[in-house]
Amino acid sequence: MHHFDFFNVSDDALARAKAHAKMAAEKAAHVPDIPLTTPLRPVQQVAVIGAGTMGSGIAMSLANMGVNVLLVDADAPSLQRGLQRVKDNYATSLKRGKLTQSDMDKCLGLIQGTVQMTNIQNADMVIEAVYEDMGLKQSIFRQLDEVCKPGAILATNTSGLDVDQIAAVTQRPQDVVGAHFFSPAHVMRLLEVVRGAATSNDVIATLMDLGRRMGKISVLAKIYPGFIGNALFRNYTREAHFLVEDGALPHEVDAALTRFGYAMGIFVVHDMGGNDVGLQTRKAQMATRPNDRRWNDLIVKLCDMGRLGQKSGKGWYRYEAGDRTPHRDPELEKFIVEESARIGLTRRIISETEIIKRCLYGMINEGAKLLEQGIALRPSDIDITYLTGYGFPARQGGPMYIADKIGLPQVLADIEKFYSEYGVWWQPASLLQKLVKNGQSFADLQH
Numbered sequence: 001m002h003h004f005d006f007f008n009v010s011d012d013a014l015a016r017a018k019a020h021a022k023m024a025a026e027k028a029a030h031v032p033d034i035p036l037t038t039p040l041r042p043v044q045q046v047a048v049i050g051a052g053t054m055g056s057g058i059a060m061s062l063a064n065m066g067v068n069v070l071l072v073d074a075d076a077p078s079l080q081r082g083l084q085r086v087k088d089n090y091a092t093s094l095k096r097g098k099l100t101q102s103d104m105d106k107c108l109g110l111i112q113g114t115v116q117m118t119n120i121q122n123a124d125m126v127i128e129a130v131y132e133d134m135g136l137k138q139s140i141f142r143q144l145d146e147v148c149k150p151g152a153i154l155a156t157n158t159s160g161l162d163v164d165q166i167a168a169v170t171q172r173p174q175d176v177v178g179a180h181f182f183s184p185a186h187v188m189r190l191l192e193v194v195r196g197a198a199t200s201n202d203v204i205a206t207l208m209d210l211g212r213r214m215g216k217i218s219v220l221a222k223i224y225p226g227f228i229g230n231a232l233f234r235n236y237t238r239e240a241h242f243l244v245e246d247g248a249l250p251h252e253v254d255a256a257l258t259r260f261g262y263a264m265g266i267f268v269v270h271d272m273g274g275n276d277v278g279l280q281t282r283k284a285q286m287a288t289r290p291n292d293r294r295w296n297d298l299i300v301k302l303c304d305m306g307r308l309g310q311k312s313g314k315g316w317y318r319y320e321a322g323d324r325t326p327h328r329d330p331e332l333e334k335f336i337v338e339e340s341a342r343i344g345l346t347r348r349i350i351s352e353t354e355i356i357k358r359c360l361y362g363m364i365n366e367g368a369k370l371l372e373q374g375i376a377l378r379p380s381d382i383d384i385t386y387l388t389g390y391g392f393p394a395r396q397g398g399p400m401y402i403a404d405k406i407g408l409p410q411v412l413a414d415i416e417k418f419y420s421e422y423g424v425w426w427q428p429a430s431l432l433q434k435l436v437k438n439g440q441s442f443a444d445l446q447h
């Protein structure tokens with residue numbers, strides 16, 4: 001059988017992948033049932049609620065395009081930390097020659113801070129970026145409903161909560177929308193625009209246009225756990241962690257991923273971001289998850305051992321003081337080998353090709369599920385989400401694009417094999433089966 005080469009990309013193939021990305025970026029702006037001529041709501045003043053990591057980056061993105069920003073936090077010290085973060089980020093850009101002193105002054109002049117929610121009454125748009133907690137977000141949206149002027153767009157930067165449940169606490173669900181920025185928000189080019197059941201067309205059109213004016217690619221998603229990006233990402237990380245239990249060490253998984261084209265492997269990424277990101281949510285979910293499938297809690301165990309990543313000097317790798325170079329850590333590797341034994345798994349040698357297939361095909365299968373449910377509008381929207389927000393290798397063109405290149409019959413055959421070996425996580429998407437039956441590819445679904 002012909003074996004697809006995941007690791008070497010010819011110049012021709014590279015040029016085609018780049019052309020695909022360009023097409024995908026242009027297509028994403030088009031929403032079939034929202035004409036490009038839809039009148040937009042004016043956006044001159046934006047309030048950003050929560051001056052944390054995301055709120056300060058979002059404020060910078062807005063100020064960079066000349067919009068007035070009111071940054072709101074619950075208390076003075078948190079607000080001051082946020083405003084300081086904005087200043088520090090601009091100072092870094094200035095030092096790197098990415099912006100002039102006068103631009104920096106202009107931007108800083110556009111960002112004001114407040115701890116009074118009532119001060120946002122003139123905002124044309126609000127972007128909420130408080131902690132990822134449904135109760136907290138709902139209480140913020142109840143306040144917004146009371147304070148904001150009629151017609152103000154009320155956006156949430158939630159990473160995956162149900163936007164409809166947030167909209168439901170207001171009297172104006174038509175004005176509520178998801179605006180999922182990526183970290184750092186003033187740098188990352190992706191904006192997922194999340195359409196709620198009641199979100200009005202001009203709200204979507206305005207937010208997509210605002211993203212474009214910020215220099216970002218706006219991609220429309222419907223409500224689904226994790227929307228487009230994090231839905232696929234769950235499959236990617238899950239398999240990477242299973243691979244480690246099955247026999248591959250973190251540096252082996254990372255080596256295959258970088259050979260595939262990622263700038264960094266997933267375990268280096270975990271160590272950079274902190275293994276404790278989302279830890280509480282994860283621990284809460286552990287109590288109620290279905291027992292019809294395999295789970296993996298290595299990352300929780302690492303946190304319990306104090307292996308939080310770079311910030312604690314050890315995680316999936318170990319780090320020397322003041323240096324971010326990951327080094328293999330015999331202590332961690334011993335722990336992993338013991339864990340496999342504890343679970344009853346006989347560790348085996350895992351090829352680079354298997355590593356890539358398991359990390360990639362879970363994303364492709366999930367992407368097909370998103371398409372069949374209309375969560376993503378078109379395959380290329382998933383590709384551009386991955387290229388701009390998740391570091392997917394540009395030379396590979398995106399998960400759906402590479403699936404067509406491999407050939408869907410081959411992809412489905414492998415997924416069916418994984419399904420028989422590993423169970424329910426790998427249940428093939430019915431759209432994938434249908435395409436194969438009809439001799440079609442994802443490209444045939446493009447519009």
Ligand SMILES: NC(=O)c1ccc[n+]([C@@H]2O[C@H](COP(=O)([O-])OP(=O)(O)OC[C@H]3O[C@@H](n4cnc5c(N)ncnc54)[C@H](O)[C@@H]3O)[C@@H](O)[C@H]2O)c1
Nearest residue numbers: 050051052053054073074078129130131132158159181183
């Ligand atoms: N960090 C990321 O990589 C990332 C990426 C995309 C989306 N998000 C989402 O963005 C949101 C914010 O995440 P973050 O990482 O910036 O969190 P963060 O902890 O850095 O910031 C949250 C801020 O909200 C403030 N806050 C809390 N309660 C408040 C209230 N009642 N009124 C006003 N401000 C309040 C806090 O003081 C804090 O400054 C979350 O929903 C998260 O899921 C995060």
